[in-house]
Amino acid sequence: MNTNNFIMTLIGVGINLIDVLCIILPVLLAVAFMTIIERKQLAAHQRRVGPNTVGYYGILQPFADALKLILKETVIPSQSNKVLFYLAPVSTLVFSLLGWGVIPFGQGLAISDLSMGILYTLALSSLGVYGVLLAGWSANSKYAFLGSLRSTAAMISYELILSSAILIIILLTGSLNFTTIIETQQAVWFIIPLLPVFIFYFIAILAETSRTPFDLQEAKDYLFLTKFDLASFLFWFLYRTLFCTFCFLLLRGILYSIIFNNSFVNESLINLQALFLGIKTCIFCFLFVLFRATLPRLRYDQLIDLCWLNLLPVAVAFIILVPSILIAFDIAPY
Incomplete structure (x- = not known):
């Protein structure tokens, strides 16, 4: 009986984790793409091109920026x-x-x-x-x-x-x-x-x-x-x-x-x-x-x-x- 309860608890925790990931992962992707959308909109207001080199239409620029920061030396x-x-x-x-x-x-x-x-x-x-x-x-x-x-x-x-x-x-x-x-x-x-x-x-x-x-x-x-x-x-x-x-x-x-x-x-x-x-x-x-x-x-x-x-x-x-x-x-x- 205790084993069954433990298994059911693990299943419940797994389902909750899946629910959380279904929210967090799309949100993190939205963060990345919101940064490029903001930079593109600011560029349009200021009559300039904005990021357009990394990926098609600059769509991978946020990931490149994050990777650059991660690889920097920690001081x-x-x-x-x-x-x-x-x-x-x-x-x-x-x-x-x-x-x-x-x-x-x-x-x-x-x-x-x-x-x-x-x-x-x-x-x-x-x-x-x-x-x-x-x-x-x-x-x-x-x-x-x-x-x-x-x-x-x-x-x-x-x-x-x-x-x-x-x-x-x-x-x-x-x-x-x-x-x-x-x-x-x-x-x-x-x-x-x-x-x-x-x-x-x-x-x-x-x-x-x-x-x-x-x-x-x-x-x-x-x-x-x-x-x-x-x-x-x-x-x-x-x-x-x-x-x-x-x-x-x-x-x-x-x-x-x-x-x-x-x-x-x-x-x-x-x-x-x-x-x-x-x-x-x-x-x-x-x-x-x-x-x-x-x-x-x-x-x-x-x-x-x-x-x-x-x-x-x-x-x-x-x-x-x-x-x-x-x-x-x-x-x-x-």
């Missing part, structure tokens, strides 16, 4: 905290991948349909801040440490705005479950009545994930990666593509689609649910690359002022307004 600064020096980029990579565990690609198409899926996603997003802070601190360099503090302050500030926008959706639906939020939008997508909320949600994602015009992590005055060699920087390259391009362009784009303009399609089109979600996510990603190609970088003080003096009062106003309207018209789900 560890003698005064650095060696454990945290490597733990920082690895932790951000892990947190970025864990966010896909609760994403419903269609009805019943999720690794884990948690009842508190939004809270899980926000928790992982907040933990990503520690990787940035540890990266600057572990190098034992004042220059890198000050840069990481500034980047961390910006990420924490806009995490508040991002959480406020999602809190409004929670107040509107009365649930923390992604599937319930999608089912609530069968009559009308939330982006229509909550367009101002979507706008500051969009801005918060730009800042919280350090994308243009809020990409201070890449500005020379705020750079905290000065002590990372190419092999260590590979993890930060993956962090940028996974958290800022993949988690931001893909995971954040999918979250936008789920929270603001997604509903389950008819039963006859159930196999196309993931396709519809992907198309809407691609449109969202296009907008983020468009912002990168057109807007200049803000100064650090402008970044903080925009959050605390402009976006936060609007977010607090909507947090009060939305439940007040629901209660006044007796349509609150709670």
